[in-house]
Amino acid sequence: MTSLKQHPLVKCVALAFVWASVLLIPKLVSAEDWQVQVGAQSHDKGRQVIAFLPNEVWIHAGDSIAFTVASDEPHTVTFLTPNQVRLPFSVGCPGTTPSGSAEDGSSCVNSGTLTNGQGYSVTFPTAGDYKLVCLYHQNHTAMIHVLDLSARLPHDQEFYKDEAAEMQKEMLSSADHMMDHDMDSSADGVTAGTGAIVATGGGSDTLSVVRFMHPDKIVHVGDTVEWTNDDPITPHTITFGAEPANPIPPSANVTVDPDGALHATVSSQADNVHSGFIAAAPQDQIGLPQPLPGITRFRVTFTKPGTFAYKCVLHDNLGMLGKVIVLP
Numbered sequence: 623m624t625s626l627k628q629h630p631l632v633k634c635v636a637l638a639f640v641w642a643s644v645l646l647i648p649k650l651v652s653a654e655d656w657q658v659q660v661g662a663q664s665h666d667k668g669r670q671v672i673a674f675l676p677n678e679v680w681i682h683a684g685d686s687i688a689f690t691v692a693s694d695e696p697h698t699v700t701f702l703t704p705n706q707v708r709l710p711f712s713v714g715c716p717g718t719t720p721s722g723s724a725e726d727g728s729s730c731v732n733s734g735t736l737t738n739g740q741g742y743s744v745t746f747p748t749a750g751d752y753k754l755v756c757l758y759h760q761n762h763t764a765m766i767h768v769l770d771l772s773a774r775l776p777h778d779q780e781f782y783k784d785e786a787a788e789m790q791k792e793m794l795s796s797a798d799h800m801m802d803h804d805m806d807s808s809a810d811g812v813t814a815g816t817g818a819i820v821a822t823g824g825g826s827d828t829l830s831v832v833r834f835m836h837p838d839k840i841v842h843v844g845d846t847v848e849w850t851n852d853d854p855i856t857p858h859t860i861t862f863g864a865e866p867a868n869p870i871p872p873s874a875n876v877t878v879d880p881d882g883a884l885h886a887t888v889s890s891q892a893d894n895v896h897s898g899f900i901a902a903a904p905q906d907q908i909g910l911p912q913p914l915p916g917i918t919r920f921r922v923t924f925t926k927p928g929t930f931a932y933k934c935v936l937h938d939n940l941g942m943l944g945k946v947i948v949l950p
């Protein structure tokens with residue numbers, strides 16, 4: 623005897639129902655919520671992937687993207703309006719806009735500072751291409767392509783998840799190689815951070831090693847130690863003693879050598895010596911004025927024996943610490 627489940631009529635009705643739902647799906651699909659990771663880091667926080675992972679996505683008008691920060695280095699999720707001049711993160715749009723804000727190019731959208739684990743959501747009501755930036759970091763951008771509902775999307779969330787994981791793995795591994803290279807090449811001085819700018823069709827990212835290579839430097843009284851920042855983007859400081867309220871300028875006891883490098887003397891653990899921002903100059907861009915040379919080197923002459931601890935005030939939370947051991 624045929625059970626009710628196997629009855630041909632029941633099968634027919636069930637099949638018709640399946641077909642009806644397939645046909646109805648496009649109309650019933652609600653706006654999709656996509657996921658994009660912001661930043662990534664090594665376990666010891668010493669290597670930072672300063673990127674939107676992925677940095678290019680295709681979505682439908684009406685969809686939203688949930689951005690989540692995954693590094694101790696802070697970031698912002700910011701959409702400036704076309705031709706808006708970029709100002710420091712503390713200025714923002716100016717100011718911030720709430721999570722869930724709509725980006726359609728007509729006004730600025732800005733999360734403000736986001737730290738590890740924090741999220742921010744943006745909806746995209748109108749088709750168009752929207753450039754995303756982080757106000758903390760230069761060359762940290764992404765592109766959001768918003769297509770009409772009728773357009774077919776090239777990738778699904780699973781694809782982007784894999785792509786993000788791959789980007790993270792590759793960039794952390796490149797940072798490892800850079801760190802090894804700088805450990806070898808900075809025998810005479812101390813490399814204060816290194817990094818690289820990486821580009822895709824969607825924008826640019828940077829990877830940054832936030833470490834002093836040879837963090838325990840041994841010298842003799844009268845010697846001068848030279849720190850060089852090899853990172854094309856990320857500034858660092860070399861700071862002995864108290865942390866200044868404004869980390870950008872050097873302390874008053876710092877002088878300038880003939881080659882533009884900054885120079886100071888440390889003779890006691892009580893000395894407060896601060897390099898200010900040691901950073902590369904922004905590179906040439908057509909249509910913009912020629913930038914001044916960057917100050918990428920800081921020198922300290924040690925006149926007394928002892929152990930002198932120092933740090934980068936921008937990245938000490940990530941473990942960017944060092945010491946100079948001065949022997950008689």
Ligand SMILES: [Cu+2]
Nearest residue numbers: 858934936937
């Ligand atoms: Cu630093």
